Amino acid sequence: MPVASQRSRGSSMRSRETAAGWLFTAPALIILGLFLVIPVLMALWVSVSDWDGRGSPLAGDVSFVGADNYEALLTGGGLTTRDFGTSLRNNLWYVVLVVPLQTVVSLTLAMLVGRRAIRGRGLFRTAFYFPSVTSSVAITVVFLFLFSSTGAVNKLLSFLSIEGPNWFNDPRGVLHIALAGMGVDSAPAALTTGGLLGVTWWEWLAGPSVAMVTLITMAIFTTSGTFMLLFIAALQNIPAELEEAAMVDGATSRQRFFRVTLPQLRPTLFTVITLGLIGTWQVFDQIYVGTDGGPAKTTVTPAYLSYTASFGSQRWGEGAAIAFILFAIIVTFTILQRVVLRERTTVPRRKRFLQPVDERRPS
Amino acid sequence: MTRRPTVALVACLTAVSLAACGGSGFEEEPTVDSTGGGDAADADTASLRMLIGSSGPAETEAVTAAAAAFAEDSGHQVEVVAATDLAQELSQGFAAGDPPDVFYVGSDQLAGYADNGSLLPYAADLENASDFYPNLVDAFTYEGQFYCAPKDFSTLGLIINTEAWEAAGLTEDDVPTTWEELRTVAATLTTGDQVGLVTSSEYQRLGAFMEQAGGGLVTEGEATADSPENLEALTFVKDMLAEGSMAFTGEVGAGWGGEAFGTGRAAMTIEGNWIAGAMNNDYPDVDYLVAPLPEGPAGAGTLSFTNCWGIAADSESPEAAADLVAFLTQPEQQMEFARAFGVMPSVQSAEEAFRDEFPQFEAFIEQADVATTPPNAAGVSDVIADLNAQLESLESADPAAILSSTQANLEAVLGAQ
Numbered sequence: 001m002p003v004a005s006q007r008s009r010g011s012s013m014r015s016r017e018t019a020a021g022w023l024f025t026a027p028a029l030i031i032l033g034l035f036l037v038i039p040v041l042m043a044l045w046v047s048v049s050d051w052d053g054r055g056s057p058l059a060g061d062v063s064f065v066g067a068d069n070y071e072a073l074l075t076g077g078g079l080t081t082r083d084f085g086t087s088l089r090n091n092l093w094y095v096v097l098v099v100p101l102q103t104v105v106s107l108t109l110a111m112l113v114g115r116r117a118i119r120g121r122g123l124f125r126t127a128f129y130f131p132s133v134t135s136s137v138a139i140t141v142v143f144l145f146l147f148s149s150t151g152a153v154n155k156l157l158s159f160l161s162i163e164g165p166n167w168f169n170d171p172r173g174v175l176h177i178a179l180a181g182m183g184v185d186s187a188p189a190a191l192t193t194g195g196l197l198g199v200t201w202w203e204w205l206a207g208p209s210v211a212m213v214t215l216i217t218m219a220i221f222t223t224s225g226t227f228m229l230l231f232i233a234a235l236q237n238i239p240a241e242l243e244e245a246a247m248v249d250g251a252t253s254r255q256r257f258f259r260v261t262l263p264q265l266r267p268t269l270f271t272v273i274t275l276g277l278i279g280t281w282q283v284f285d286q287i288y289v290g291t292d293g294g295p296a297k298t299t300v301t302p303a304y305l306s307y308t309a310s311f312g313s314q315r316w317g318e319g320a321a322i323a324f325i326l327f328a329i330i331v332t333f334t335i336l337q338r339v340v341l342r343e344r345t346t347v348p349r350r351k352r353f354l355q356p357v358d359e360r361r362p363s
Numbered sequence: 364m365t366r367r368p369t370v371a372l373v374a375c376l377t378a379v380s381l382a383a384c385g386g387s388g389f390e391e392e393p394t395v396d397s398t399g400g401g402d403a404a405d406a407d408t409a410s411l412r413m414l415i416g417s418s419g420p421a422e423t424e425a426v427t428a429a430a431a432a433f434a435e436d437s438g439h440q441v442e443v444v445a446a447t448d449l450a451q452e453l454s455q456g457f458a459a460g461d462p463p464d465v466f467y468v469g470s471d472q473l474a475g476y477a478d479n480g481s482l483l484p485y486a487a488d489l490e491n492a493s494d495f496y497p498n499l500v501d502a503f504t505y506e507g508q509f510y511c512a513p514k515d516f517s518t519l520g521l522i523i524n525t526e527a528w529e530a531a532g533l534t535e536d537d538v539p540t541t542w543e544e545l546r547t548v549a550a551t552l553t554t555g556d557q558v559g560l561v562t563s564s565e566y567q568r569l570g571a572f573m574e575q576a577g578g579g580l581v582t583e584g585e586a587t588a589d590s591p592e593n594l595e596a597l598t599f600v601k602d603m604l605a606e607g608s609m610a611f612t613g614e615v616g617a618g619w620g621g622e623a624f625g626t627g628r629a630a631m632t633i634e635g636n637w638i639a640g641a642m643n644n645d646y647p648d649v650d651y652l653v654a655p656l657p658e659g660p661a662g663a664g665t666l667s668f669t670n671c672w673g674i675a676a677d678s679e680s681p682e683a684a685a686d687l688v689a690f691l692t693q694p695e696q697q698m699e700f701a702r703a704f705g706v707m708p709s710v711q712s713a714e715e716a717f718r719d720e721f722p723q724f725e726a727f728i729e730q731a732d733v734a735t736t737p738p739n740a741a742g743v744s745d746v747i748a749d750l751n752a753q754l755e756s757l758e759s760a761d762p763a764a765i766l767s768s769t770q771a772n773l774e775a776v777l778g779a780q
């Protein structure tokens with residue numbers, strides 16, 4: 001009898017706790033469901049339907065077309081495929097340059113500002129962080145002025161007797177320019193015949209256009225501050241004794257950084273690179289405000305193409321399909337770098353007392 | 364005791380979420396009113412919403428005033444909204460099944476909206492349907508249906524800086540009427556920082572040369588991008604670029620021809636009527652005159668640009684909306700718009716009035732008969748965007764290659780019709 005009553009009381013207690021738990025999470029769940037899950041599912045449906053932008057995509061006259069939209073983008077071979085290929089090429093160069101550079105720059109800044117000896121640390125920290133909190137639209141407009149053909153940057157260069165390029169109007173790829181400087185003006189036939197997604201290998205190898213380089217500069221300028229903060233926090237978590245121990249052992253400052261500090265920063269590094277990848281694959285506002293994809297389509301990105309295909313050309317299915325292909329790309333890249341940054345030989349300290357078998361690899 | 368607030372909270376949250384889901388009408392079929400005049404919405408007082416892609420305050424005020432005059436006349440209510448991004452806001456309206464009743468549609472957007480059934484093809488039933496210029500009717504005719512009434516139009520003219528003209532020792536007799544003369548004059552006007560002729564590199568300008576050579580992108584529904592006439596036109600432009608007597612806007616650090624012209628980097632440019640407003644606002648001290656574009660090997664030719672008054676198929680009061688459009692396209696009303704923001708009336712009956720009142724823009728209106736509107740078939744705007752991307756590097760590119768890739772793209776979209 002007491003046991004039974006206890007159990008019933010316990011279970012009712014638990015059920016009440018469960019109800020309370022659901023209740024407390026309900027607002028977040030409802031909001032996430034309404035504004036995240038349902039829209040994502042609807043977009044997924046649009047990407048496999050022939051919805052043309054009139055009325056609800058869930059109405060009766062919208063039909064399922066399978067992978068047609070994806071095929072048009074990936075294997076269609078027409079202008080649609082070429083545009084998508086071009087946008088991927090542009091964005092790939094952007095990612096390949098921005099992610100490593102902003103990681104290195106933000107870590108460097110953190111090391112400089114994180115020093116306890118430096119004077120006016122707060123001032124520098126604020127100065128470096130400031131671009132990150134400014135709206136991207138405002139910064140884009142400022143950069144448009146700075147890099148106009150008669151703007152401040154070219155004025156500066158002209159003092160050094162360098163004739164600056166016409167930054168935002170120059171569609172030439174940086175690698176092509178470099179090759180032309182070495183006397184290679186046209187592509188070898190092997191590179192112009194083959195290609196991927198309607199873009200020849202020669203075009204894939206063009207490098208970012210001069211206009212894209214300004215956007216890359218801008219991205220590094222604006223995001224380094226945020227990641228600098230993450231690194232500063234991580235650096236402050238590293239106990240000073242480690243540094244001292246390394247010094248006692250006779251490690252040079254180089255060794256201390258690469259062998260002691262950097263391994264400690266691995267989780268932060270992972271965070272920074274992941275956030276960087278996600279952010280750089282989704283460039284939109286700088287393009288929308290600044291370049292509209294020009295010059296010569298060299299700053300069109302998949303995110304911007306998705307927008308123009310939908311809102312401009314009323315091809316909503318293709319626009320949604322681009323978004324999901326982009327999602328797949330981001331996930332792939334994240335998994336890839338997860339594998340690259342995996343802890344290999346050492347057991348993390350928090351797992352020192354339980355060593356799962358699968359963690360140990362024969363060396 | 365402790366339960367009660369919980370229950371209340373749950374009830375409240377449920378109510379909120381239901382309210383949030385309720386209004387969205389996922390399964391609501393938009394109703395199209397096909398019954399005509401007997402509908403309650405089309406009774407004496409319909410309330411109409413107008414969405415315009417305005418070029419500036421002058422245009423917004425003029426359209427608002429016209430709408431108010433119509434409301435005064437008819438007893439309907441008209442609300443005018445100036446869009447910040449017309450294409451985006453229209454798309455949102457169509458997707459929600461609640462579009463504005465009347466809105467601007469560019470001739471390049473017509474195909475997309477007509478294809479998905481968003482537009483009401485009302486224009487053929489207008490009383491003044493025969494008064495519109497034929498090439499404007501063509502611009503808004505899609506698959507044999509005359510969809511919407513042209514609002515107004517602009518053609519391209521040769522804009523000449525009179526001060527630079529006189530400084531170079533040129534007279535009125537030197538205004539170029541042929542390609543060769545244009546070339547000579549541009550070379551004469553090229554001095555120091557000033558380039559003889561500056562235009563933007565897009566088809567929307569260089570296409571005029573194609574027309575003058577007797578070419579064009581689409582001829583009677585067939586793709587004709589790689590014609591020898593077009594090649595001749597692009598080669599002529601490329602030669603002028605190579606001589607340095609012509610440059611694209613990007614090279615001189617301008618956003619468009621008007622800016623290059625106003626800042627004095629260009630002695631001549633090729634732009635449409637809209638340059639008048641820009642010159643008044645931004646460069647009031649620059650004197651200029653407008654000449655017709657020079658004739659090419661095949662005679663005179665220019666491009667015209669136009670918007671129409673679209674009416675949504677889902678509009679609750681299509682009749683009232685059509686009345687509003689009829690009111691707005693009257694000759695006197697169109698002259699009001701011409702005074703306010705420089706466009707030309709889309710009806711032939713207002714041509715005389717326009718010539719009398721704006722002799723300085725005679726060149727624009729007299730080209731109305733030789734003007735072509737850019738093709739409006741579905742997908743063509745993407746092809747033109749791709750052509751524009753290639754034209755940016757015309758100076759170093761092979762015109763024949765540009766035209767043949769455009770031909771392939773055009774054949775793909777026209778074949779898909």
